[in-house]
Amino acid sequence: MTPDMVTTLHPLLAAEASAEAHATGTEPGDLEQAVWLRLLERLGSDGPPPHPERWLRSAVRAEARRSRRTTAFERPYEIEPADEAARDPEQQVLTAARLRALRDAVDRLPGRCPRVLSALLSPRDLTYREIAGELGISQGSLGPERSRCLGCLRRLLTPEVAARGVRG
Numbered sequence: 001m002t003p004d005m006v007t008t009l010h011p012l013l014a015a016e017a018s019a020e021a022h023a024t025g026t027e028p029g030d031l032e033q034a035v036w037l038r039l040l041e042r043l044g045s046d047g048p049p050p051h052p053e054r055w056l057r058s059a060v061r062a063e064a065r066r067s068r069r070t071t072a073f074e075r076p077y078e079i080e081p082a083d084e085a086a087r088d089p090e091q092q093v094l095t096a097a098r099l100r101a102l103r104d105a106v107d108r109l110p111g112r113c114p115r116v117l118s119a120l121l122s123p124r125d126l127t128y129r130e131i132a133g134e135l136g137i138s139q140g141s142l143g144p145e146r147s148r149c150l151g152c153l154r155r156l157l158t159p160e161v162a163a164r165g166v167r168g
Helices: 003-024 028-045 052-073 089-107 113-120 128-135 139-162
Strands: none
Touching: 003 028, 003 052, 028 052, 089 113, 089 139, 113 128, 113 139, 128 139
């Protein structure tokens, strides 16, 4: 894209984007940016358009249509997503205590279970393949090992879970 092409097209693009933006409910700058990007993509693949002004007008209208279609399907959040920092201090302390109790229980498990469950609870979000590699076991035996370890953990935590209250 040559500097004189930018100089020539910029006022026309600004005017077209400003006229179309009002109807679509978008910002004129957003439409301008999308059209400039489209022009750069075209220059990279097909070269400059034969009639740049005509191409620019149709590109602005096409971007405006795309914006209207996209906006028609967007829905605002009814409720903001949960924010961990927004919870009250009491809830944060209780959650931290539960996590400590879980980690302590995992550490008391027999055999490879502490390593297996620690890898599964890792904040790194490891895949089965990565966990099996770290533990030096086959990926196919990880599922049964995990089930056995979770059963042990369940039995270990039964008194603590049962003391919480009535479920149902």
